[in-house]
Amino acid sequence: MLPLIGIFIVVAGFALRLNPLLVVATAAIATGLAAGHALVDVVSSFGKAFIDSRSVAVVWLALPVIGLLERAGLKERARTVIARIHVATTGRLLLAYLAVRQLTSALGLTSLGGHPQMVRPLIAPMAEAAAENHWGELSEETRNRIRAHAAAVDNIGLFFGEDIFIAIGSILLIRGFLDQSGIHVEPSALALWAIPTAVCAFIVHGTRLLLLDRSLKLACERDHDRGAAADAAGDA
Amino acid sequence: MITLDFVFILMGLMMAGIAIVNLRDRTSAKRYNNAAFWGIYATTFLVGSHLPNFVNGTLVIAMVLIVAVGKLRGAPAEGTTRVDREASAARWGNKLFIPALTIPAVTLLGTLTLKRIHLGGVALIDAKQVTLISLGFGIAVALIVGLVMLRPPVTAPIVEARRLMDAVSWAAVLPQMLAALGAMFTLAGVGPLVAGIIQRWIPLDTALIVVVAYTVGMALFTSIMGNALAAFPVMTAGIGLPLIVHRFGGDVVIMAAVGMLSGYSGTLITPMAANFNIVPAALLELPDSNAVIKAQIPTAILLLVANTAIMYFFVYRK
Numbered sequence: 361m362l363p364l365i366g367i368f369i370v371v372a373g374f375a376l377r378l379n380p381l382l383v384v385a386t387a388a389i390a391t392g393l394a395a396g397h398a399l400v401d402v403v404s405s406f407g408k409a410f411i412d413s414r415s416v417a418v419v420w421l422a423l424p425v426i427g428l429l430e431r432a433g434l435k436e437r438a439r440t441v442i443a444r445i446h447v448a449t450t451g452r453l454l455l456a457y458l459a460v461r462q463l464t465s466a467l468g469l470t471s472l473g474g475h476p477q478m479v480r481p482l483i484a485p486m487a488e489a490a491a492e493n494h495w496g497e498l499s500e501e502t503r504n505r506i507r508a509h510a511a512a513v514d515n516i517g518l519f520f521g522e523d524i525f526i527a528i529g530s531i532l533l534i535r536g537f538l539d540q541s542g543i544h545v546e547p548s549a550l551a552l553w554a555i556p557t558a559v560c561a562f563i564v565h566g567t568r569l570l571l572l573d574r575s576l577k578l579a580c581e582r583d584h585d586r587g588a589a590a591d592a593a594g595d596a
Numbered sequence: 597m598i599t600l601d602f603v604f605i606l607m608g609l610m611m612a613g614i615a616i617v618n619l620r621d622r623t624s625a626k627r628y629n630n631a632a633f634w635g636i637y638a639t640t641f642l643v644g645s646h647l648p649n650f651v652n653g654t655l656v657i658a659m660v661l662i663v664a665v666g667k668l669r670g671a672p673a674e675g676t677t678r679v680d681r682e683a684s685a686a687r688w689g690n691k692l693f694i695p696a697l698t699i700p701a702v703t704l705l706g707t708l709t710l711k712r713i714h715l716g717g718v719a720l721i722d723a724k725q726v727t728l729i730s731l732g733f734g735i736a737v738a739l740i741v742g743l744v745m746l747r748p749p750v751t752a753p754i755v756e757a758r759r760l761m762d763a764v765s766w767a768a769v770l771p772q773m774l775a776a777l778g779a780m781f782t783l784a785g786v787g788p789l790v791a792g793i794i795q796r797w798i799p800l801d802t803a804l805i806v807v808v809a810y811t812v813g814m815a816l817f818t819s820i821m822g823n824a825l826a827a828f829p830v831m832t833a834g835i836g837l838p839l840i841v842h843r844f845g846g847d848v849v850i851m852a853a854v855g856m857l858s859g860y861s862g863t864l865i866t867p868m869a870a871n872f873n874i875v876p877a878a879l880l881e882l883p884d885s886n887a888v889i890k891a892q893i894p895t896a897i898l899l900l901v902a903n904t905a906i907m908y909f910f911v912y913r914k
Contacts, residue, residue, distance in 0.1 A: 363784035366784070367820055370777075370868070380770055381663050384774055388777040391784045394784065395785065397784075404648075404649035404653055405783055406656065407649045408649040408652065409775055409780070410656045410773065411644045412775075413772045414604060414607070414640070415728055416771045416775065417772060418603055420761065420764075420768060421603070421732060422738075423756070423757040424610065424735075425696070425735055426756075426760065427753065427757050428746065428753050429695055429696055429742060431674075431748065433684040433688065437690070471727050471728075478700075479876065507882060508888050508890065509891045510880070512892045515888070516864070516892065519860040519864070520860065530824065533825050533829075537832065538848065538852060541833075543848055546849075550849055550852060553849055553853035557854065557857045557902065561895070564898045568894060
C-alpha cells in the first residue's frame with residue numbers, strides 16, 4: 361500500500377492548490393522511496409524519465425514564429441477576416457474546427473493542430489471576434505470562456521480522431537500489450553472500432569458547441585444590461 | 597541521419613536565448629530566477645542525452661526549487677501597442693497567414709516525403725520520429741519566411757518567444773514532470789496495486805458490471821495517471837482480459853479499442869494531463885487554470901456513457 365502515497369500527495373497537493381510542479385516532483389520522489397529504492401536511484405530514474413519525455417516539449421519551438429506574427433498583427437487580422445464572414449458564430453466556427461481536427465487526426469496528421477500553433481494565434485481570436493460581431497463587446501469572463509472552449513475543441517478533435525489512424529501510439533501500445541499476452545490483433549480492426557466513438561464525440565461536442573452560441577448570446581445580453589444599469593446609476 | 601536530437605538542439609538554443617533575454621531584462625525583479633530556470637531547461641535539451649541520469653535528476657529538482665522557493669515572474673508587457681498591430685495587420689493583410697500556415701504545410705509535406713529520402717544508402721531522417729522532425733523543419737522554414745517577409749529587428753523572434761514562454765511559465769515543464777511521475781509509478785508497481793484493490797472491492801460477477809468497471813476504471817485511473825496509455829495495461833491486465841474476454845467471452849478487439857477511448861474521458865477531466873489541460877490555460881492567459889477542464893467535463897461524461905454502451909452492446913456479440 362505504501363507506494364500509493366504518491367497518489368495521495370498529488371490529490372492533496374492539487375486540492376490545496378500548491379504549485380503543481382512541486383507537488384508532482386514530491387510525489388514522484390516519495391513514490392520511489394516508499395517502494396524501497398535508494399535516493400540516488402530514485403533521482404536517477406526521475407532524471408531519465410524527464411529526459412526521455414522531452415519530445416512533448418517540441419511544440420514550444422513554434423513560439424518564435426507565433427510571437428513574431430502576433431507582433432505583426434496576426435490576431436488582429438484573424439479577427440478582421442472572421443468579421444467579414446457573417447454566418448460565422450463562435451459555435452459554428454469551433455464546430456468546423458472540430459471536424460477538421462478530427463479528420464486530419466484520423467489521417468495521422470496530428471501535428472497540424474495544437475494549442476501553440478493553431479489555437480492561440482488563430483482559432484481563439486477568431487472565436488472571440490465571431491462573438492463580438494454578433495453580440496457586441498465581451499466581458500472578461502465571457503472572453504475567457506470562449507478561449508477555454510477553443511482549447512477544448514482542439515483536445516476533443518485530437519483524442520477522438522487519432523485512434524482511427526492505424527499507426528498512432530495508442531494503437532501500437534494496445535497491439536504490443538496484447539501480443540505479450542499471446543493474442544494477435546490487426547491494427548485496422550482496432551482503428552475500425554474507434555469510429556463509433558468518433559461519431560459520438562462529433563455529435564455530442566458539436567451539439568454542445570451549437571448550444572454554446574445561445575448561452576453566449578444570453579451572457580452577452582446580461583452583461584450589457586448590467587453595464588447599462590451601471591451607467592444609468594452613474595448618471596443619476 | 598537527422599534524428600530527434602536535431603530538434604532538441606533547436607529547443608535548447610531557443611531556451612538558452614529565452615534565458616539570456618530574461619537575464620538582460622533589468623525591469624524584471626525576478627530576472628535571475630527566470631534566467632536560471634530556462635537556462636537549466638536549455639541544458640537538459642542541449643546535453644541531457646550525454647549527462648548521467650543522476651545529474652539530470654538533480655537539474656530537474658533544481659528547476660522545481662527555483663519555482664517553489666524563488667518564484668518566477670510572468671509575461672512582460674507586449675512590446676507593441678494594439679494600434680501598432682492593427683496598422684501592421686491592415687498593411688500585411690492575409691499575407692500574415694502565410695508563415696502561420698507554412699508550419700502545417702511543411703510538416704505535412706515532410707511527414708509524407710522525408711521517410712523516403714536516402715542519401716548514399718543512409719536514410720535522411722529517423723523514420724520513427726518523422727512527424728516531430730517534420731514539425732521542426734516546418735517551424736524553421738516558417739521562421740525564415742516570417743523574417744524575410746516582415747523584416748523585424750533580428751532579436752524580435754527570441755524576444756517574442758520569451759514573452760510567450762514566460763506567459764506559460766513553469767506549466768511548460770509540467771508534462772515532462774508528469775511523465776517522470778508515471779515512470780516512478782511503474783517502478784513502484786502502483787498499477788497492479790490499484791487493479792488489486794478494484795478486484796477485491798467491486799463484485800465483478802455480471803457481464804454488465806464488468807464492462808462498467810473496466811470503462812469507468814479506465815477513465816478514473818487515467819485521470820490519476822494523466823495518460824490513458826499508462827492506465828491501459830493495468831486495467832486491461834486486471835479486468836479487461838481476465839474478466840471481459842476470458843470469463844464472459846467478450847471480443848478482444850472491441851474491448852481494447854473502446855477501453856482505450858474510455859480512458860480519454862479521464863484525460864479530459866484531469867489536471868494531471870497537463871499538456872492538454874493546464875498548459876493551454878496558461879498559453880491562453882486564462883485566470884482559472886482549470887477552465888479548459890471545466891469546458892470539457894460534460895463531453896467527457898457523455899462520451900464515457902456512450903463508450904460503456906458501445907462496449908456492452910457489441911463486445912459480447914459474436
